[in-house]
Amino acid sequence: MKAFFGLPEEVIFCKHCIISNQRPSSTVEFRHKHDEKKATIGFDEHGVCDACRYHEVKEKQISWERREKDLVELLDKHRRSDGGYDVIVPGSGGKDSAFTSHVLKYKYGMNPLTVTWAPHKYTEIGWKNFENWIHVGGLDNILFTPNGRLHRYLTRQAFINLLHPFQPFIVGQRIIGPHMAAKFGVKLVMYGENQAEYGNNPDENYKPIMDRKFFSVGNPEEMFLGGKPVRDILAEKQFTLNDFAPYIPPSGDYLESKGVEVHYLGYYLKWDPQECYYYAVENTGFQANSERTEGTYSKYSSIDDRIDMFHYYTTLIKFGIGRATYDAAQEIRNGKITREEGVQLARKYDQEFPKKYFKEFLEYISLTEEEFHATVDKFRSPHLWVNENGEWKLRHAVWHESGVNSAR
Amino acid sequence: MRSIRLIARLDIKGPNLIKGIHLEGLRVMGSPNEHALRYYQQGADELIYMDCVASLYGRNSLSDIVQSAARNVFVPLTVGGGIRSVDDATHLLRCGADKVAVNTAAVANPKLISDIARRFGSQCMVLSIEAKQVGDHWEVYTDNGRERTGLDVIDWVKRGVELGAGEILLTSVDREGTRKGFDVPLIRAVTQEVTVPVIASGGMGKPEDLIDAVRQGEADAVAMADILHYSRATVGDIRRVAQAAGIDVRNYEYV
Numbered sequence: 116m117k118a119f120f121g122l123p124e125e126v127i128f129c130k131h132c133i134i135s136n137q138r139p140s141s142t143v144e145f146r147h148k149h150d151e152k153k154a155t156i157g158f159d160e161h162g163v164c165d166a167c168r169y170h171e172v173k174e175k176q177i178s179w180e181r182r183e184k185d186l187v188e189l190l191d192k193h194r195r196s197d198g199g200y201d202v203i204v205p206g207s208g209g210k211d212s213a214f215t216s217h218v219l220k221y222k223y224g225m226n227p228l229t230v231t232w233a234p235h236k237y238t239e240i241g242w243k244n245f246e247n248w249i250h251v252g253g254l255d256n257i258l259f260t261p262n263g264r265l266h267r268y269l270t271r272q273a274f275i276n277l278l279h280p281f282q283p284f285i286v287g288q289r290i291i292g293p294h295m296a297a298k299f300g301v302k303l304v305m306y307g308e309n310q311a312e313y314g315n316n317p318d319e320n321y322k323p324i325m326d327r328k329f330f331s332v333g334n335p336e337e338m339f340l341g342g343k344p345v346r347d348i349l350a351e352k353q354f355t356l357n358d359f360a361p362y363i364p365p366s367g368d369y370l371e372s373k374g375v376e377v378h379y380l381g382y383y384l385k386w387d388p389q390e391c392y393y394y395a396v397e398n399t400g401f402q403a404n405s406e407r408t409e410g411t412y413s414k415y416s417s418i419d420d421r422i423d424m425f426h427y428y429t430t431l432i433k434f435g436i437g438r439a440t441y442d443a444a445q446e447i448r449n450g451k452i453t454r455e456e457g458v459q460l461a462r463k464y465d466q467e468f469p470k471k472y473f474k475e476f477l478e479y480i481s482l483t484e485e486e487f488h489a490t491v492d493k494f495r496s497p498h499l500w501v502n503e504n505g506e507w508k509l510r511h512a513v514w515h516e517s518g519v520n521s522a523r
Numbered sequence: 524m525r526s527i528r529l530i531a532r533l534d535i536k537g538p539n540l541i542k543g544i545h546l547e548g549l550r551v552m553g554s555p556n557e558h559a560l561r562y563y564q565q566g567a568d569e570l571i572y573m574d575c576v577a578s579l580y581g582r583n584s585l586s587d588i589v590q591s592a593a594r595n596v597f598v599p600l601t602v603g604g605g606i607r608s609v610d611d612a613t614h615l616l617r618c619g620a621d622k623v624a625v626n627t628a629a630v631a632n633p634k635l636i637s638d639i640a641r642r643f644g645s646q647c648m649v650l651s652i653e654a655k656q657v658g659d660h661w662e663v664y665t666d667n668g669r670e671r672t673g674l675d676v677i678d679w680v681k682r683g684v685e686l687g688a689g690e691i692l693l694t695s696v697d698r699e700g701t702r703k704g705f706d707v708p709l710i711r712a713v714t715q716e717v718t719v720p721v722i723a724s725g726g727m728g729k730p731e732d733l734i735d736a737v738r739q740g741e742a743d744a745v746a747m748a749d750i751l752h753y754s755r756a757t758v759g760d761i762r763r764v765a766q767a768a769g770i771d772v773r774n775y776e777y778v
Contacts, residue, residue, distance in 0.1 A: 392548040396701075403547040405655060407669040414669060415547050451549065453537050459579050 119496035120433065121152030126499065126511040129164035132444040133457045133513045136164070137434040137499070149276055149342050170448040179385045186383035190223050193303040200228040200255075202303045205292035207231055207241070207419050208248030208256075211307040211388065213395035215380045217252050219305060221398075227305075230295045232287040233260040234420035235270065235479060236472075240404050241419025247400030254399075259291055261361045265354055269362075271480040272341025272348075278433055278494040280480065281426040283340060283362070290364040293375055297365050302374045308386050309379040335363040387449055388416065409469040410438035412460050422476045424469035432491050435499040435509055437465030462514035526771050527737050528744035529758055531562035531751055532571040532724060535585060535604075541575065542752050544700035546653070546668035549575070552752045555588050562751060563596045565758035566775035570600050571624065571692065571722075571746055573651075575667045577605025578627050586618045593619025603651050603692070609638050616643065624692050626651040627665040630672050630679075633686055640687025645719075650688035652676060654709055655696040661709055668696040676709070677716055684717045691721045692746065698726025700749055705732055710740030722746050730756050730764035737770055 118124045120139075127136050139153040157165040195201040202219060204227045206212020212229065219225040229248070234241060249256045269283035292304040336346040340362060348354060365375075380386070392415050395401035403415040409424050410431075417423050427438035443457035452460075469476075477487060492507075500507050533555050534541055540558050541549040552558070559570055570592070577583045583605035592600060602615045603624030612623045629636050629650060640648040653664040654676045661676035680691055693713055695706035705726045714721050723736045724746035736742045750756050765772045 389548045389550065393544065393550075396544050403545045405657075406664075406671050407666075412669060413547070414545075450551065456537065456576055456579065459576075463579060 116498040117496070118498040119494070122434065122496060122498070123155060124498050126435065127158065127162060128511075128513045128516070129158065129167055129444070130162040131167040131454070132164065132447040133440055133454065133461055134164050134166065134444040135434070135436060135440075135511070135513070138164075138436055139434065147277060147279070147282060147342060148339055166444070167448055173385065177385075182383045186380075187223065189303070189378070189383075190219075190225055193301075194225060200226050200299055200301050202227045202305050203292050203296045203299070203301050204229045204305050205232070205288065205295075206307065207234065208245040208252075208399070208401075209241075209417065209419060210391040210395040210401055210415060213244075213248050213252060213399040213401055214391040215305060215307040216248075216254050217394070217398050218384075219380075220254060227254065228295065228299060228301065229254050229256045230291050231256060231258045232284070232291045233258060234423075235266070235284065236421040236475060238404075238419055238421050240402065244399075244401050244419065247402075250400070252399030257295065259287075259295075259361065261287060262358055265358050267479055267481070268348075268353070269341045271482065272343050274429075274480050274482070275490055276342030278429045278490065279342075280422065280429065280476075282342075286340065286362055290362070293365055293370055293377060294361075296375045297370065297373050300373075302376060304375065304377040306377065306379050307381060307391075308388070309381040335359060338362070388445065389449065389451055407464075408438070409471055410467050411442045411464050412439060413442050416442070421472040422479060424472070425476050428469055429491075429494070431465060432494050432500075433496070435511065437461070437467075439464035440513070458514050458516070462512070465512075466509070525743060526773050527733075527742075527765065528568040528722075529566075529733075529761055529765070529772060530569045530571055530601075530722060530744050530746045531559070531567040531758065532573065532746040532748040533559060534573045534575050534748065535588065536574075536576050537584070540752065542700065542749055545696055546575075546699050556591055558752065559592050559596055562758055563598060566762060566773075567598060567758045568773055569598050569744070570596060572600065572602045572604075572620075573624070574602075574604030578666050581605065581607070583611060583615060586614065589615060589618045589620055601649055601692070603649070607632075608635070609642050612639050612643065612647075616647070622647050622649050622690070624649040624651040626653060629683065630663060630665055630674065633682065636683055636686040636688050640689065645687050645689030648688050649690045649692050649722075650680070650683040651692040651694070652680060652683075653694050653696050654706075656706070656709070661712070664696055668694075668699070677712060680713050681716055684719055688719065690719055691717065693721055693723055694746075695725035699724070701726055702728030702749060704728055705736040705740065705742075705745070707735050707740045710736055710742050714741040714743075720744060724748075728755075730761040731768075733761065733765060734768045734770065737765075 116124060123136050136155060136158050138156040193201045202225050204216040206229055216227050216229045219227050266283055270280050273282040274280040296304045338345045349356060404418045407414045410427050431437035440461045443460045446452045447454050447457045499510060501510055535555050540552040540555040542552050543549040572585055574583050574585045585602055589602055599621040601622040601624050602620040606612050606623050606625050607628040615623055636648060653668050654661040655664050663672045663674040663676055663679050665672055695709055698706050703726055705723050710723045720743035722744040723740060723742035727747050727750045733745045736745055762772050
């Protein structure tokens with residue numbers, strides 16, 4: 116059966132968590148094109164995914180004491196006491212960035228400047244948590260909101276060309292840290308969790324530093340945004356190169372000359388998303404949402420953006436992996452839930468259509484409902500989806516496994 | 524005069540006792556039975572067992588846990604989570620539960636309240652309500668505080684009692700796990716409307732928090748979880764604080 120995006124034709128699910136081998140690794144987003152062949156998460160001969168294998172290493176082999184010493188050494192190198200900032204922490208004020216910034220300031224004595232690339236459309240709870248992060252948590256922040264006309268245009272293009280509406284946001288979020296570091300003369304940028312833990316090339320887990328390829332570029336006109344070369348967008352005469360300022364990453368040479376280094380706190384401290392929740396509730400006034408997010412069971416992660424669910428809806432379409440699967444896989448690895456519970460959660464929530472903010476999303480990307488569905492259907496790979504009597508069904512789902520009883 | 528009951532609440536997922544904040548971020552706390560026995564020995568008047576994944580699986584998985592608790596815990600046991608029929612209730616009562624608590628299934632099918640009450644008596648039928656403040660009123664939630672129902676708590680509690688609920692377990696999702704004290708206005712709003720006993724649950728941060736729940740809220744019982752699981756106080760400590768405040772509780776000497 117033909118597989119789109121160079122995905123593995125045979126679908127398998129990790130025997131330990133529930134992620135499938137269709138999960139793509141992070142890519143360099145501003146080179147992301149439609150015909151790109153995706154690298155995907157690795158599985159070993161026992162049918163266990165890289166993320167689970169790495170979790171074993173994290174539990175058993177890494178000396179977290181040693182890593183914390185390395186952290187303190189790194190921080191000592193950058194620490195200032197002259198009233199200047201010494202570390203940039205990009206984030207939204209969600210539980211993870213709340214933990215990262217607060218612990219750096221109040222436990223390790225740093226002077227962080229937090230920077231936020233604004234969500235597409237703030238939710239009420241997201242705005243409240245953002246404000247509490249600063250007001251209750253006691254941190255400085257720069258909220259950067261990109262030109263909405265361009266950001267909406269790019270999000271629309273990313274949806275139509277790549278079925279990846281979050282792509283422009285991801286680009287912005289990744290470069291805002293190094294950008295601000297260079298501007299404020301700060302050499303250290305600290306992100307929270309290392310995404311590699313979830314199935315990027317595992318070698319990246321053994322490095323504290325983010326590869327510069329993720330945030331540097333040569334000629335900006337050659338960048339791809341929304342799956343389209345910037346040059347072509349400029350040719351349409353709606354926007355000028357100046358409009359792209361926040362998307363143009365600082366060059367590698369420039370960052371090198373300024374000595375900017377991008378690290379992950381998750382490399383130095385044993386990362387547990389649930390414990391970040393507890394920390395953020397206690398220290399930065401963080402609150403879980405008043406109801407669960409559509410497409411999953413959780414109500415405490417990634418709750419600040421009204422169009423967030425459409426990111427996970429598109430991963431369901433392209434890779435057969437919805438939000439509940441991502442959430443449950445992580446919680447299984449971290450020992451919060453059993454695999455059996457994870458399977459049931461995925462069965463119940465993974466394919467739920469995000470209705471709540473659907474209208475707002477369509478307005479945001481100026482698309483009709485029909486165009487939305489037509490675009491979505493173009494990205495359903497035949498090896499994942501089959502249309503039975505007008506209804507799209509997943510050919511493979513973790514809850515189809517034998518031994519999984521469906522609820523009464 | 525009525526005695527105020529001190530109830531230990533155990534939320535359970537799979538084999539584990541768990542605890543969250545606003546019923547979210549569920550931390551594994553350990554073995555349910557070890558905790559249950561400890562609270563019993565400390566003098567808890569009753570225990571509540573809630574299966575928080577029951578709605579997901581469509582069944583209550585607490586039979587084994589309840590059976591083994593019933594062997595060495597000799598105070599009333601209330602069991603909730605995933606009870607969808609009189610048969611489900613029968614099964615748990617046979618395992619050793621004294622009362623059953625129903626939330627999600629009662630919202631979907633209010634007749635279940637009458638069916639259980641008729642079969643076993645109202646004293647056995649606890650209506651569990653997860654209440655969250657929305658604007659100036661409280662809304663009923665289900666599925667461990669994850670789903671809204673659109674029902675107003677006060678309307679629902681009145682309806683539930685009419686249908687035969689003999690007791691209300693009232694959990695404030697806003698306060699649950701926060702240690703900020705009970706949602707006293709919520710408790711009061713409910714106790715003023717119904718004559719059946721109301722168990723206040725969610726928010727007990729320190730033993731003194733119970734005083735407002737009882738005096739102002741007029742709760743008949745308080746359910747405690749976080750404060751006991753994290754050993755911030757024992758049931759004995761809480762009993763002493765209640766007595767010192769002039770609240771009538773069962774006399775119990777912990778030896």
